[in-house]
Amino acid sequence: MPPIKIDHLAVVVDDMPAALNFWQQALGLTLGGTEHNEHEAVDIAFLNVGESRVELLKPITDDSGIAKYLAKRGPGMHHVCIAVSDIEAAMATIRANGVELINETPRTREDGTRYAFVHPKSTGGVMVELYELKGQG
Amino acid sequence: MPPIKIDHLAVVVDDMPAALNFWQQALGLTLGGTEHNEHEAVDIAFLNVGESRVELLKPITDDSGIAKYLAKRGPGMHHVCIAVSDIEAAMATIRANGVELINETPRTREDGTRYAFVHPKSTGGVMVELYELKGQG
Numbered sequence: 574m575p576p577i578k579i580d581h582l583a584v585v586v587d588d589m590p591a592a593l594n595f596w597q598q599a600l601g602l603t604l605g606g607t608e609h610n611e612h613e614a615v616d617i618a619f620l621n622v623g624e625s626r627v628e629l630l631k632p633i634t635d636d637s638g639i640a641k642y643l644a645k646r647g648p649g650m651h652h653v654c655i656a657v658s659d660i661e662a663a664m665a666t667i668r669a670n671g672v673e674l675i676n677e678t679p680r681t682r683e684d685g686t687r688y689a690f691v692h693p694k695s696t697g698g699v700m701v702e703l704y705e706l707k708g709q710g
Numbered sequence: 711m712p713p714i715k716i717d718h719l720a721v722v723v724d725d726m727p728a729a730l731n732f733w734q735q736a737l738g739l740t741l742g743g744t745e746h747n748e749h750e751a752v753d754i755a756f757l758n759v760g761e762s763r764v765e766l767l768k769p770i771t772d773d774s775g776i777a778k779y780l781a782k783r784g785p786g787m788h789h790v791c792i793a794v795s796d797i798e799a800a801m802a803t804i805r806a807n808g809v810e811l812i813n814e815t816p817r818t819r820e821d822g823t824r825y826a827f828v829h830p831k832s833t834g835g836v837m838v839e840l841y842e843l844k845g846q847g
Binding site: 574575576577578579582584585586587588591592594595596598600601602603623624625642644646648649653655656663664665667669670671691693695696697699701706708 | 711712713714715721722723724725728729731732733734735736737738741753759760761762784785786787790791793796803804806807808809821828831832833834835836845
């Protein structure tokens with residue numbers, strides 16, 4: 574079963590109002606929601622585009638993974654999340670092709686979504702996240 | 711009229727067979743086509759994912775823009791292309807919000823598709839391309 578869609582494209586930003594001025598006002602994407610996530614130390618804004626979303630991530634501390642990425646690489650695209658219907662099957666096929674996963678078993682978000690990250694050194698420099706979308710695909 | 715969808719996510723690669731091993735074999739995306747583009751000095755592979763595509767770009771000379779990007783930044787995500795139904799209207803709204811375009815007027819690909827790039831310094835570090843998809847949206 575091939576993947577379903579690009580679920581979201583995550584973008585690290587250093588200035589959330591400026592980022593929203595571009596993606597929402599200038600480009601015209603609809604704001605789907607915002608979240609202040611203390612656990613991951615980021616402010617998040619989701620913008621809808623077709624079946625996908627652009628996810629803006631603004632670090633709120635200096636020591637998170639996202640903050641370190643921003644300090645090292647500057648603002649820009651951070652990862653792409655691909656939706657699959659069966660995450661265990663997707664991870665098994667990825668592993669069988671010699672590609673390294675960051676998470677050896679699926680992790681679960683607070684909303685119940687299961688996810689895993691593929692190691693960028695195995696993908697040609699792209700951080701790829703998998704999301705399991707139940708009942709789709 | 712809001713944008714239609716993510717048309718494609720472009721990824722610069724330094725090893726096309728390794729990139730296809732990940733995106734096609736390991737992740738399971740369907741190969742939509744390949745192109746050897748002498749004019750832009752890149753080998754291209756398109757992989758389908760939902761309504762979008764992942765576009766792999768491999769420089770074939772050392773002096774193209776993509777080759778210089780690869781040498782400076784390493785392989786990884788290069789730009790995201792957003793499909794719009796009216797590129798002049800989209801560009802006017804972008805400009806009215808103080809965002810700088812690289813192309814002041816739409817350019818046209820050999821297949822007739824009109825496009826323009828937004829300057830990454832105006833988007834928070836993301837190179838954004840606009841495509842006009844006629845008859846959609």
